[in-house]
Amino acid sequence: MVSELINANPIVYEKERQARIAPSTAEHSAETIDQLEIFDYLRDIKDPEHPYSLEELKVITEDAIEVDDKRSHVRVTFTPTVEHCSMATVIGLCLRVKLMRCLPSRYKVDIRVEPGTHATEAAVNKQLNDKERVAAALENPNLVDMVDECLAPSLE
Template identity: 40%
Template sequence: MQNIIDDIYYIIYNIRDPEIPQTLGQLEVIQKEFINVEGSRITIYWKPTVKHCSFALQIALSIRVKLSQELLNYKSYKIHIIVKDNLHNQKSQIDKQVNDKERYLAAMENEYLMNFINQLIY
């Protein structure tokens, strides 16, 4: 289990924050303690830097995109990306958007959004 958690953490650690010139790991937006593995379900909790973060959806999507591209050894796992409770004003909408397969795929068809996300993950 710890190997999976370590793999996930190191994959998403270097995603850049869209507003602050640091990574999600440096800002402690993501932490190893926020990654849970239960059976074939992986849940990644994350905390926005402020409750009204206007880039929260893009950050959550960048986590999902980066994992979908690099977490190839764990394709059989179901991944959930969740804003930690009470840390964002639009938590439920963000969680729904990033974890609903159809909504996620529709977002990935948006060329502008994908260009933005690619700048964060590469």
Template identity: 50%
Template sequence: MSEAFENDDNGDLKQMRELVYDLIRGIIDPEKPETLEELNVVSEEDVSVSRLNKDYLIKVVFVPTVPHCSLASLIGLSIRTKLETSIPDKFKLDIFIKEGTHETADDINKQINDKERIAAAMENPNLQRIVNQCLENS
């Protein structure tokens, strides 16, 4: 897969977007046995890849299952973990809750895009176990 990310042709941005979506669509919801794709939490249209000088920006927007979903930050953390462990380092990741779909989206967006908060969360063995379960078959 990394070969597609190494290619700099403009036509490959669409292919990269498809690859990113393929990586995240099979993540299992923390509360349900369905995937994020099956629950319409993620969609290919809400994944974008663009150039940033020599690097790329990957942006994923997701929709929690309900506006007060208590595990929305865990879903974002699972998406981030999957992408960070599956793609080359020359990417910047931005992960957001779709505007208007969650009551505390701004706070959660700050959490899932803050390196220190992510590192602290992943030091928690219980959170790490749940994230690993979500990623198990993705």
């Protein structure tokens, strides 16, 4: 966890419903993938700064996910809790890694910051969607540990 919080008192929302699938599913069947399934994979990712899920902080919502199963494309748009969130890139990396682990490799995943919600939105989007930058980030053991901690199942 981070010692100095940029958003020390975030607004926490109640979860809307129970997950339709087991979020820890590592392999996907041959069925089509939809928005709700992607949301179920991502909803319980823990925020790197707070003991809440991305769903509870409304960083990720079902409506912010687009799936084109025929073209094997998924776009996830997330909303940082504050405009200067220093963890935006880490959150986006968590989303990408979770989907890399859950979806068949045929899927192209696009991770974006909701337009107008982050001071360095263009730079964050560029980092999160550049294969070389993502690969380099995943070679950093400290960053990988942080991502794994955020993706670890909660004991709710």
